Amino acid sequence: MATDPAGKALPTLVLVGHGMVGQRFLEAAAEHGLTATHRVVVLCEEPRPAYDRVHLTSYFSGTTPEELSLTDPEFLDKHGIELHVGEPAVAVDRATRTVHARSGRRVPYDALVLATGSYPFVPPVPGKDAPGCFVYRTIEDLYAIEEYARRHATVGAVVGGGLLGLEAAGALQGLGLATHIVEFAPRLMPVQVDEGGGAALLKTIGDMGLSVHTGVGTQEIVADGANGAVRGMKLSDGSQLATDLVVFSAGVRPRDQLARDMGLSVGERGGIAVDAQCRTSDPSVFAIGECALASDGRVYGLVAPGYEMALTAAAALADDACGASFTGADLSTKLKLLGVDVASFGDAHGTADGCLDVVYADSRAGTYKKLVMGREGELLGGILVGDAEAYATLRALTGTVPPVAPESLVLPAGAGAPAQLGPDALPADAVICSCHNVTKGEICAHASLPEVKKCTKAGTGCGSCVKLIGQLLPRSGDDGLCGCFRHTRQELYEIVRVKRVTSFARLLDEHGRAEARGGEGCEVCKPTVGSIIASLAPSIGADGYVLEGEQAALQDTNDHFLANLQKNGSYSVVPRIPGGEITPEKLIVIGEVARDFGLYTKITGGQRIDLFGARVEQLPLIWARLVDAGFESGHAYGKALRTVKSCVGQTWCRYGVQDSVRMAIDLELRYRGLRAPHKLKSAVSGCARECAEAQSKDFGVIATANGWNLYVGGNGGMTPRHADLLAQDLSDAELIRLIDRFLMFYARTADRLERTAAWLDRIEGGLDHVRDVVVHDALGICDELEALMRAHVAHYRDEWSATLDDPERLSRFVSFVNAPGTPDPTVRFVPERDQLRPELPLIPLEGLAVR
DSSP states (O other), rough: OOEEEEEEEOOEEEEEOOOHHHHHHHHHHTTTTTTHHSSEEEESSSSSOBBBBBBGGGGTTTTTTTBBBOOOOHHHHHHTTTETTTOEEEEETTTTTTTEESSOOOOEEEEEEEEOEEOOOOOOOTTTTTTTEOOOOOOOHHHHHHHHHHHHOOOEEEESSSHHHHHHHHHHHHHOHHHHHHESSSSSSSOOOOOOHHHHHHHHHHHTTEEEEEEEOOEEEEEEETTTOOEEEEESOOEEEOOEEEOOOOOOOOOOOOHHHTTTBBBBTTTTOOOOOOBBTTTEEEGGGGGHHHHHHHHOHHHHHHHHHHHHHHHHHOOOOTTTOOOOOOEEEEEEEEEEEEEEEEEOOOOSOOEEEEEETTTTTEEEEEEEOOOTTTTEEEESSSOOOTTTHHHHHHHHHOOOOOGGSSSSSSSSOOOOOGGSSOTOOOOOTTTTTEEEEHHHHSSSSHHHHHHTTTSSSSTTHHHHHHHHHTTTTTTSSBBTSSSSSSHHHHHHHHHHHOOOOHHHHHHSOOTTSSSSSOOOOOHHHHHHHHHHHHHOOOOOOOOOOGGGGEEEEHHHSSSEOTSOOEEEEBBBOOOOOOOOHHHHHHHHHHHHHHHHHHHHHHHOOOEEEEEEGGGHHHHHHHHHTTBBOOOTSSSBBEEEOOOOGGGGTTOOOSSSHHHHHHHHHHTOOOOSSSSSEEEESSSTTTTOOGGGGSSEEEEETTEEEEEEOOOTTTBBBBEEEEEEOOOOHHHHHHHHHHHHHHHHHTTTTTHHHHHHSSSTTTTHHHHHTTTTTTOHHHHHHHHHHHHHHHHOOOOHHHHHHHHHHTTTTTTTTTTOOOOOOOOEEEEEEEEEEEEOOOOOEEEEEEE
């Protein structure tokens, strides 16, 4: 029995249910001191403590149940919380204030909190209990679906096209099943999006290879006569679907049976009736989360309102006079469903009198944006499909008059709209994290993302606010790379080089912020550190292969498969063609490979040939053919040297004064595979006529009668910049030595994802400083820079060949881990101009409309 220091028995607080909301209640109880004044007992039905149900589907992409867990054993021990898993409450005797558990355990209570959540609604159709029918709610549900799909199914169907239904459909497709979605409403996600948003979502999901059936219901699950397992579905329009597996995701219902048995008041359509402090009809019993019917007459199925209820109940139990009350909640939500961003906020459907819609739609891109504006110009709500980048900012502005024209908030960049709205425009009281009700002012009081998460819990719920939080965090006095490291990229480069750090985990544990140590890093630092280790690999004793061990988890999307991911899920293959010079025999091989694998071919601006449309499992087969013919990876996928372009030079051209082709080949073969803060492009022109456009490259070379001129910091693309002359009339050896130094100095001092043009403009002293360091060795580091480059050249290995030589490395190149020989059915093509292109319908741009 728990007692206070005087030996008096402590009152007992019992929590029934340990999901996300239950865990948040325990944290709030600890914050209010209830764990010090009460014995706290938790009865959890599931066989595991609370876990992140919002990100449940990430299990199918490799996240383990342990990684989904929200429960820290140290927290439970510190606060003396008694957690019993696999031990549901089956009855409550209010007269004796006793909770009866399934095992026979009896727990007396002074205060009781019900957080029993909800249960999946399964339509009462014939055959709903046949083998092969599942719900999508718990980790155990996912285990069962995964096992059944592996053994018995090739086709799956999801009943319900809402949030969870689309996640379930993505999971089935990821398991290698041809997948159908059956939705009774006339559009997908009918609660969150309107007709226009539903149309955009339908097009995008259809392009992914899923079959969508809207406006029809499920009438019967057809079972096999021999074994009773699922073999099909009958729909309300008279049609039938052949399917081996059915997932019901047709909504949820409040789990209120325990409360009904206790005699508590419940709503006519379910839900435990509570007041503004989340008290039930029994003052000693509270209800929070999806099982509760709030005082506004609604049952809330999102995690953010559940968290608010948890805070409210904890404050009421602690007799906190300043505690919040719960009378309703924001239903805004942002999710990535099947890779598609979908968000809605505020009065998304425009129910307010006199409101106007500002709409932008682009069916080609699968983008739909609608803002609902009030009579006085205030933002009331909106819907975003396909591009929800502005969601956090727009949600925070809801209820205010935006400081910019509404059309600028929906038009894409470069479409002639006024300046886009940035996070600085948000007022201090704007709510940034709706899951935990955290404002901009509260976030800006902290210095890093881990600190914000630890102190305010912002960013630990659905995660949709994390990017905006990063933009709001103060930078002055702390220019660290990210929330995980106080060091800049340049400082981390020096730490890795000097201490010969070969793993991200070691770097984070030894040099990360205290609150980030032992963690997994973030989307900023992982690829940055991966690039640093790869560029320094020969000098620090690391394996330079980017998919080796821990390095694989640090890479950007393209590096994961050593190829460029395209918009329909296929990949492009770009073999290296140094200097743009190629023999007829090699040209024939490329043609044969393209023909045999059905690839679209295109000559690039960098004098190479790009082969589009390869499925992931085809990549090693294509590489093998190319490597046998003498090709290697062109690193078109990496932050590395792409090409060294050339004109024909003095060998053929009557104006040429040097052999530009030979020099381009020498440079490309020297710097191939060099990982850098960003991609690198180069060119060599054989005379001042500059046919190779060397002055638009990161480093460009132009021949003179006396040798070579070296230009640096050029850039094409969206922000063109003419390169600057670094040195002139160089011999071959002098030219290569200066380029060695320049590239390694850039790799050493640039920021992440910073091209040489931006670096040269940013670095203190600009071109003059770079010239002093690289040409005149003002810092005395040129010997070191040259040694680093020599190590790179000596240890270079072609990544394609290194993959082909290792069966374990080859095993990652599959569309479906559980069905390695199965191609991705969503990657489809149609003929066009005697080649293939992705099967993505082109529909005219609807543009901007105000109605």
